[in-house]
Amino acid sequence: MKISLKSRIVSVFAVTAIAGTVMVGAPTVASATPQCATANFVTSCAGVGADGAPYTFIAPANFNGTVFVYSHGLRPAIAIPATLGVPLGFGGAVPVSNAAEPAPRAAEGDMSVITKLVGQGYGVAGSGFSRQGVNATEALAANKELIATFKTKFPTTKTVIAWGQSLGALHAQMLAEKNPELVDGVILGCPAANPQNALMAFFGDSLYGFKALFDPTIKVGGYSTDPVIRQQEQLLNIQKILVVLGKLGAEIANPVAASTWPDTASPAGKALAAAGIPARSALLTVGLMAGAGTRSENVDGTSAPSAATAETYPLAIAPALAVLQNMGKILNYGTFLIADGELLAGGKVYDNTATDYAARVAADADLFGFALSGNTAVAAILGAINATPREKADPAALAKVPALIGLSGKIAKPTIVFQAENDPFVPAAIVQWYNDSYVEQYAAEKMKAMEEAKKNRNYVAPKNNLITLWAKTGAKYSTFTATGAPNLSAKAGPGTGHCLWTSAQWLAAADLMLATLKDDKRPLGGKIATAARKVGLSYDNKFQVPAFKALG
């Protein structure tokens, strides 16, 4: 990218300004006009949208007409006290916050994405949205308004790139689907999506399994409509989940079957314990029936703490331990999402009355024979689960879910997706759904183009609009303490964790998108692969992860 001398000077000052993170204070009431301040050739603005959503945007004096509009990921819709915030990994109490985030990593205090983009003449913008939780409706409105406001302030704006992570990626995609005229490109980091309610089922199945076996008082759904009671119910649920996870974790490596079950176990769970079936086998069964990963941030599935356990540990312990670590996120965030989903939809949104858990587990049972304690044990565990009453959704509420968090998955604009192979919370199956849907979409577009060519003897190939980059999971990354315990607080292994993206990875995606828009076609595969490889990602069209189990 060529930059004039004047632009380079401006860029140097812009970088300096951003590095100092000079931001204007956000107004507290809705206003059509943002409050802006300019220093060192960089204009920073903040305002409040019509529905009260705070927003902010930044652009340099040499603004080149392209702005990146960022949507942040899920924030709980309820305040979380420190007693739960710490074990959940937040580091303390978590207030409900609508603070605006103008770019990836900014919330973590890493301004390098903003610095780099603004330094190159791009604008960045982001809203905090007027409410948290399942907020696709609010996000769509806020993003539309933000783009309009930005264009008013910077009338030379020509190109809008919507990007986001996790639930924010859903917002970015929804903006492109609902208002394609506002968006030129889309970048989705670890995107959440809910095809055929599969994501809701992923969380619900996990919660249901824990309720059926480990604590019958765990809620799967059916939260109060009273906001205070609903909040208390969610926090209590998380407390119970943490207790169960703690007890399972403390004894997961214990080969003595009867001692490994939490004392909160359901009668069905206690019967399984009495039959000598280890709790880890039940835990793994729940993971497999929900589709949870059998590798996690700190469990690679093949390592062992000692030579003596080089085989028994990966075979008997590791798969369940990985599910345990993944469940720490699935169950707790699932509680938030289901509770908020019910609030918005007006009733229960999770339904497993027709789910065939045996079929789901059968697909994986042999791979984890020792950890599951064999087919006979699996049959007993599934029998216990099947004896637990199923959860029935409110049909009217269920019908509203697609409007709340549904996407068609249709790719109408150049789109870059990047995803970790073993994301505990937003499964890679979502990206597989994007890919599979796009294969069908692209084939249909090809057929249509061929039909057109028959009529006018002029074939125009449709553009291939989707680039998928994978963070593939490494082979070995588990570590153990001196006593042989798994180190579950170590740095996450490559290709694991939820949205653990670096600034370099976001910027690589941004560069690829800019190159695509500049040439009106995506870069050649070799260039994509090289750009991905430089930041630890992989471009491999033949790579595929298992589909959502809930999609059948």
Added chain:
Amino acid sequence: MTASAVLAVAALTVTTVPAQAFNPRSNEPGITATTIKLGITSPLTGIAAPGYNKIPGAMKAYFDYVNANGGVNGRKITLVSKDDQYIPTTAVAKANELILRDKVFALVGTLGTASTKALTSSTQLSRRGIPSLFVNTGWSGFADKKAYPTTFAILPSYQMEAKIIAKFVKDKYAGKKIALIYQDDDFGRDALAGFKTAGLAFDLAIPYASGAQALPATGAGWITRLKAAAPDVTVMFGVSSATTALLGAAAQGGWVGKTQFILGSVGGDATTIANTSRALVPLLTGAKGLSFAPAPTDSSDEYIKLFQTIYAAAQPSQTFDNNVVAGMSNAFLAVQAIKAAGPKLTRKGLINAIETKGATLANPFLTPLGYSTTSHVGATGYWFGTYNSAGALTPDGGKYTVYTTDSGTGPVVESTYKRPAMPAKGL
């Protein structure tokens, strides 16, 4: 450009972008005008390694022999071998290395039902169009062409084996008390289905989770239950390490010679047992077993004679046993299949060659091969024998009486199959 040319370009583009479907190419990984690279992942270390760890070496010995004689259709074969320790998740990682890093043309001889299922699924062999030749597992599912379009079995299915054992038990031990120990997964599930089809019921059935045989309490638990039931005949349908655990626990529990053991083909490998404890091998004496290949001690068999010669030169310090026969037979069949695919070798062409010509390929086995355009099953029968004190299985009656059947409800019948003569120089 003419309309037809336009459409041809369009049609071509449909098949190539985005690249999500299997698309055979002439310039495929792992193959040049003079070389073919194959890969195997199997347990070279760990609980299943004793015995099984000889398979890649045996395969390589035969490939080297072929290479020294000009290769296959002018191409020399290299074999890349990885150690998966018999752990499915490790097998997946190793298969990924073979495909992505080593860029092998095909996998060959992967071992174990769970490991092979895991790597086949996770590395998307069928989607990538990568052949998986002659997997060393008898799980009947691998014969299903629809489910595993690029995978070919070599062993008879465990359902076939169970049906043949059932006939043997019913013929020889009618009215006796029968016990079964079986691996509680797809391996054992296949066997249970075969026993049920054949109408053999057990007075005692003991399942074990694969891997649990490594725990001392497992074998001890079996003996406790067997002592209580006192069966006349005990069928072990598990892996050799499970047989080792059984024999060890029987010796410790003072329960030697109390039952007639019948060992499934997977569980009767004396090398594996000897590697754990040589003292256990004599406990095999008199046990019944079955195999579909000639006995490794049978030097009168032209294949065994050739294999013994090749292996003695390549691995002079190693014992020639069932695992060596398995590895060399695997390699032999792979060579025959590659040869049948012709000089313009592609992955798709290789698969097609096995489906259309596989049933007639030269091979050492004493039963027919079942490859066809609808089935990927390998050998289809067994002969029975008795173990001696050295752990060698020799055919009952001094000759191979082979029984054949299918994985469904077909009868078990004595085979009339006559193996074709070995190709010149075994090439």
